[in-house]
Amino acid sequence: MRDADTLFIDGTWQEADGGRAFDVTDPATGRIIGRAADAGAEETGRAIAAARTAFATWSRTGAYQRAEVLWDAHRLMTERADELAELMTLEQGKPIKAARNEVSYAADFLAWFAEEAKRVYGGSIPSPRTDHRLSVQRRPVGVVAGITPWNYPISMITRKVAPAVAAGCSIVLKPAEQTPLCAVAVFELLAEAGLPPGVANLVTTGRPRVVGERLLDDPVVRKLTFTGSTEVGMALAARAAATMKRVSMELGGHAPLLVFDDADPVHAAKGTALVKFLNTGQACISPNRIFVQRSVLDAFTDELVSRVGRLKAGPGSLPGVSVGPLVDDAALKKVSEHVEDALAKGARLLAGGTRLTAHALRGGRFYAPTVLADVDESMRVYQEETFGPVAAIIPFDDEEEAVRRANNTAYGLASYVYTRDLGRAVRVSEALDFGIVGVNDINPTAAAAPFGGLGMSGLGREGGAQGIDEYLDVKLVGLVVPPAPPANRDEGEEPR
Template sequence: MTVPNPRAESDSDVASLYIDGAWRPSASGRRLAVHDPASGALIGWAGAGGAEDATAAVAAAATAFPGWAARTAYERSAYLYEAYRLMLERSEDLAKLMTTEQGKPLRAARAEVRYAADFLIWFAEEAKRMYGQTIPSARADQRFLVMHQPIGVVGAITPWNYPISMITRKLAPALAAGCTVVLKPAEQTPLCAIEVFRILDEVGLPPGVANLITCEDPVPVGEVLLTDPAVGKLTFTGSTEVGKLLARGAADQMKRVSLELGGHAPFIVFEDADPAHAAKGASLVKFLNTGQACICPNRLFVHRSIKDRFVETLRDRVAAMRAGSGFTEGVSVGPLIDEAAYERMTRQVGDAVAKGALLVAGGRRLTGADVDGGYFYAPTVLTEVTPEMDIYREETFGPIAPIIVFDDEDEVIAMANDTRYGLASYVYTRDLSRALRVSEALRFGMIGINDINPTSAAAPFGGVKESGLGREGAHEGLLEYLETKLVGISI
């Protein structure tokens, strides 16, 4: 696998937009430089698409929609099965590209590619399960038939932190349902998106069914997806602030939207839990993807009676973490995505310490021959964190673990729910009754009980409150791309 034209001599050499079944440069001829966040090195180029390209992609998707929707579920399923096979066949190349472009350790990149492939095969199977129903009528001469049909053209916008799996999590159900798609990947990770679309091209997906617009400025492309009446649905994964803007814009045409937005996950450790086991779990999920995941814990609530043992174990595990290039053996912490992310870490830690938090580990930019070229921030542990601190309210999206003590169940539930976000949450306890009580009381879309990975292609993923609308994955993920139609028949 090679990145597209990494040494392109002119803007017109970069044919990385995929529209109507063909690779082409952007209409403007402009290109986007792609850099390795671990070293700052230039690794390739992508076309910098704009409104004209997005309009052409929407038109192609609208033209392709009737034919794609008319295909049987078994035919659509076959394309996804073949894409699944090719993705697994190329998994090592895809993982290496992801580590180069996004920065995560190679081991984590390999796991993401497998996760991405899971969505392809799951929805290849779900395509054949779009069941309808019949409903009895009060009239003897009437029958009701309920069927599900594809919405139409879907505009999909995906993030940089999981640059392959977030694509398949949207593309696979949309294609399975019979929709056509225009996808805009994150500006930081266009190369991973291009390779996913190479797979779709090679499996022979009909022209216009899936279209890719790489870009440097997302606003013109987003405006087309919002305002073009041919787009029936918008699906977005990213920040809450951008999600709200898209939801407002979509409302003008009553477009369907599904939004997977920010999180501020609580990680609650009750007094009956094993503090060392809980701290191990916290270290694995808090520093997952360098903390750059919407399900990473943002507030670690630890019962006062076990706080010292928890902090000691977490501190020791953090001290053993190695940061650096994802290609280096033993590295578990990669770079932050950009300078803005580093500045957010610096600001949040500085604010917390100024307001009384204790810095147990980290709290600084990493330096040295292996990390000077990238945005590496030391895995950080803070204690004595209080609600007055920015980190207690703001999504961190980085490798900082703030610890808050609590004394009783009702208190910690109130503190955990005291956020505008509602995506993931975690509870460590050995008490089954407590686990059920707390699960019912927490206002979050997903809860892990002694489990740091309550996710799967087969499970619904999504949040409540300002963490989003709708669900991805599972059967619910397919329903997001279907309209319900009622047919009343007089006999």
């Protein structure tokens, strides 16, 4: 594992200027597991310059050649899946099974966009003039700045780097300061796969504002792709506007999950437990508001509490663990405050509700999987994204009420519906104002499917056929066809 020489600029591994570095810790124990280079504006500027130089050649490299590099990266990631998963569990904290699933998901983006590179089609447009031709070309946008989060520290990298590289762009990526080592491991295999120097550059830092501002203010950078909180995304987009950068934003969510009375409450509770406590609730598509129709409320709640009681919290490397630590002290504080606020305003605590500190959990940021009943609009857990292992149950009476309350949010990323009524499934999925709807489906995502939200949940889509569009500009070429020269000239006549 690299230690401090974690900047990858123009094809070489480097330390930060002056040897600056910051500690990387295991959130399950608090112990230091490595150090990463602490880049600033100067190192970021060199990465941008390298990307600019590389773009001139990479943008003219054939689609099939770009695809070959991504396929090689896919092969390497697949071969090293266990090693990458173990590193992710150590650095990010998620259980090893979930880490393996994420590595597989990350590799899927490399494979998908290897093929999408070959499907960047143009077109022709009929002109009203007979001597005129109009054609549409799609060209790489240029140098890309990518900023990725800590909660999915490998798949969020490939979901940005793969389409950028496939489109012919070059990229400078800043990973989250909590998980730089996962990013280093990904860039090692990209280099080994044959990606030319400067096409993909990695800038690790413990000072994200400094690096972010350098990326945003440089006019050489033509696009920003960001995954993170809505508040930070809004600030980045506003600053990017000063140099008219293209932006794509995958931001926060406040997902509703609707359980109707025609659904099997046991099946619905099983699915809810799986998706709610996935990654310790630290996922933008995690259901925050669980609306349950009153006639199945007791059966659903009993089953959910039973399942939550069987969840095992602990370091992700231990067998049987399904709930890992929260990422940092701020996350732990927010979860605690949401639970305390709800209880003070009349919610009932059915499971959890405390920090876990016994034995092996003492040094980590563990919070017990929690279930709250009788949640209402006055509570923070209803109004805000908790981003933690708290299931908030809200009763409702009819379909109209459920849809209205589900849509009563500025966020529009993911939503979930449990019903066995086909008509209701169609009506409700069409009425929900969210970019993603899972009907009896807690995992409506894939590399081949577009991922993104509405409203304050962001702009643009990642994955699917739409994912590469974010890295392409449209160019129109108009061509006037001159008339053919006269066909019949007298022999020996000079052309005019």
